[in-house]
Amino acid sequence: MGAMPFTDFFKGCKSNENAAEDGRYIPPAPEFSGSDKLAIVEQLENSGVACFWATDVRGVLTYLSPAIFEQLGRKGDKAFSEPLQQILLPVPGDGDARGLGLKLGTRKSFANLTVETGDPKADLVLRLSGRPVYDKSDEFVGFRGTASDITEEYRSEEEASRLAKFDSLTGLSNRHRMEQRIDSTLQTFRSAKRAAALMMLDLDRFKQVNDTLGHAAGDQLLRQVAERLNTVIAGRGEIGRLGGDEFQVLIPDMDDRGELGEIAKKIIQMLSQPYSVEEGRCTIGCSVGVAVAPYDGVEREELTRAADLALYASKNGGRGQFRFYAADLEHEANLRKRMEEDLAAAIEAGDFKLEYQPCVALGANEVVALEAQYCWEDEERGRVSQETFIPVAEGSRLIIPIGEWALRKACEEACEWPESLRLSINISPVQFEANGFVEMVETALKETGLDPARLELELNESVLLGDASKVDAALGALFKLGIRLTLDQFGTGLSSLAYLRRAPFNSLKIGANFFEPVMGNDLGDMELVRAVVALARAMGMETIATGVHAMDLMNELKNIGVGQVQGYVFSDAVAQETVLEEIAKGDWVLEPTDNGSQRASRRTVFRKIGLIHEDHYYDVTLRNMSRSGAMIQGLEDVPVGTQFVLDFGQGQLAVCTVRRTMDDTQGVEFEQELVDDGAGGLCTRHRVSPYALAAAGAPLTALPPGKYSQAPEAAPGSFAQFKLSANAPKQGGGPQDS
DSSP states (O other): OOOOOSGGGGGTTOOOSSSOTTTTTOOOOOOOHHHHHHHHHHHHHHHHEEEEEEEOHHHHHHHHOOOOOOOOOOGGGGGGSSHHHHHEEEEEOOOGGGGGHHHHTTTOOOEEEEEEEOOSSSOOOOOOOEEEEOTTOOEEEEEEEEEEEEEHHHHHHHHHHHHHHBBBTOBBBBBHHHHHHHHHHHHHHHHHHHOOEEOOOOOOOHHHHHHHOOHHHHHHHHHHHHHHHHHHHHHEEEEEETTTTTEEEEEETTOOOOHHHHHHHHHHHHTSOOEEEEEEEOOOEEEEEEHHHHEOOOSHHHHHHHHHHHHHHHHHEEEEEEOOOOOTTHHHHHHHHHHHHHHHHHHHTOEEEEEEEEEEETTTTTTEEEEEEEEEEEETEEHHHHHHHHHHHHHHHTTTHHHHHHHHHHHHHTTSOOSSSSEEEEHHHHHSTTHHHEEEHHHHHHHHTTOOGGEEEEEGGGGGOHHHHHHHHHHHHHHHHHHEEETTTTTSSOHHHHHHSOOOOOOEEEEEEGGGGGGTTOOOOHHHHEEEHHHHHHOOOEEEEOOOOOOHHHHOOOOOOOOOOOOOTTBBBEEEEHHHHHHHHOBBBBBOOSTTTHHHHHTOOEEEEEEETTTTTEEEEEEOOSSSSEEEEOSSSSOTTTTEEEEETTTTTEEEEEEETTTTTTEESSSSEEEEEESSSOOOOOOOOHHHHHTTTTOOOOOOOSSOEEEOOOTTTTOOOOOEEEEOOOOOOOGOOO
C-alpha cells in the first residue's frame, strides 16, 4: 500500500504568534516535526478514532488506512487499481452517495457520504468525507479525506428500521409499510394511468390451531403461510401481514380479473394444504377479497375498504372463496347485519319450521328418504329460503342453536313416518366443528327414540379440511352410532380420494352445479357424473343427484347409473302435514314431470341489463349466461350475425355476436369469455377505465353503478375498440331499425 506525507492534512493550519484582536494573549503553538505529526496520525488510525484516504488525479486510491483496507475483503485486490466509486458503493437510501463518482470527477468537496463494500462476506459501512487538493502550481493532484467505520451503528439502525417496517415473525411487510407502499403506488400510478390490485386475505380456522396446538404451533404455521404466499406471488407484488391471521397483497399493473381470480384460487389452494408443525399436522383455509384501483377506489382508504368488503363477502359466502368488490356489497353487508339480528330474535320466537324434499329411487320411483330443509317465516320478509339465511347463520354461528333445534325437531317428526323412510339432514361445517356435536346428535336420537339407521347426515367436503384427528374421531363416533353419512356436493371441494377411502361414507351426493349446460351437452357434464358414479360403485357407495329439474336429465342420469334423485322433476320440499297425507295413502310413489316449480322459480333470477348497438342503448332481460355466451330477451327480429355490446353494470361491457334468434330472444356468443367472480357467478375480465371516463370529462373516482353508453371508434360495424361517450344513454328503435 502506497504511503504519502500527511502534512497535507494539516495544510492551512496557522499558529497564533501575537495577541488576539480582543486583546487576549494566546501563546504560540508548539512546532512539530514531520515524524511527530505522522506518529499522531498513526495513533489516531490505530485507535480507530479516524481513518484517512487519498486518491490520485484519476480517482484511484493511493492511500487507505490499514484498519479500513483490512476489512475490504475481495475489494482489497482492486483497491489501488480501480476508481474509488467502484470500490465503495452507496448504501440504499443515501442518494447523495450515488454521486460520489461525479463529485470526484468535478473535483467537488463532499462530506458524510454513507458507502459500503457491497460484499456480503466483508460487511463494512463507512462515512466518507473528502476535498480536492492542489499543489503549489495550483495543479490538481487528487483527493484527501477521512473515513469513519460506522458498520455497527448503521446495521443497528437498519435493523431498527427493518423492524419498524417488517413483521418480525414472518419477515413480510407490516401494516405501516403496506400503507406507505399502497399510498406511493396509487399516487404514482394515478399520474401514469396504471392499475393496481389489492388482495385482503384472512385465514380460516387459524384460531382452532392456536387453541388446540398452542401459540408456538400457530407461529410456525404463520411462517409457512408467508413462505407459500411468496411462492405464489413470486415477486409480482408486495405481501404484508397486518397482524394476527390477516394478510395483504399489492400487485402493480394488474386489472385482469381472470388472472386475479386464478391467483386468488392458487392462494386458497396452496394455503389449504396440510401443514407440519412440531405439535403435529393441521389444516386451515383462506378467504380472499379483491379490489382494483382505480376501478374500485382511487385512494388507499377507499381501495382498502373495498377489498375488506369483498373479503367479508367471501367469508360469509362459506369461506375458502374469493370475491371481487362490487358496488352492492356494502348494501349486502348492511342487509346481512340486520338479518343476523333478526335471526337471533327468530330463534327465541320459534319462527323456524321444517319442510321435507323427497329423495326418489329411480326405477320404481319410490320415495326412500326425505331431506329436511329450513324455512323461516319472517313478518317483514315473508318466507325466507334457507339458501338466503343459512350463510348468514353460519357466519354468526347462529347455525349451532338453529341446527340443534332442526335435528331434534326432524327426529321427532320422522318418528311418525314408516320405518322404511329415512331422514336426511344437512350439517353445516360450523355445526360439525362445534364442541359436543356428536354428543348432541346422540342425545337427540335417544330423547326422540329415532332409530340411528334411519338418520342420514349430509356433510360438505369442507368439513374434511378441519383438524384431521378431530374429523376422523367425529366421523368414527357417528359411524359407531349406526348413522348413515353422505358426502354432499361431491366434486366441488378439495377432498382427496385417499381420504374418501378412510371415511365411513355411505353415499355421494352430486350437486346441481354438475347439471349446468356445458359445451356439447345442454344437460351438463355427464362424463364427469359418469366417473363419480363409477367411483362410488367401486367403493360400495350409493349415488344421489340433487337439483334435477327436467325429464331428459333424469333419464340420462338413470342410464348412467345414478341410484336416487332429488329435484323439481319429482317434487319440491313439502310440509310435514303433506308428508303424513302421502304416507297415509300407502306406498309413496312419485311420477316425474316437466311441469315442476323450477321453471317459475328460475325466472326470479332474471335481471335487466343494458344492450348497446351503434349509438342506441336498450334495456333487455338476461335469461341465462355461460362463460362463452348468453340468452337475452327484449328485442325482436334481430338478424344472426348482429354485433352487440352487453352492459352488465359497473363498467362491465362484453362484445358479442348473435348466433341464434327467435322472435324477441337471441342467443349471443361473447368475443372474450367471461371469468369466475368467486361467488359462483361470472364477470368480465376488464371494465371501463375510470381514466377514460376522466378523459371524457368525468371526475376520476371509483366506478359508479349505472349505464356506460359507448360508441364504436373503429370502422363501422367493428366493436373491437370503443371510445367513451360523454352523452347520456340514448334510447331508440331496435337494431333492425338502425
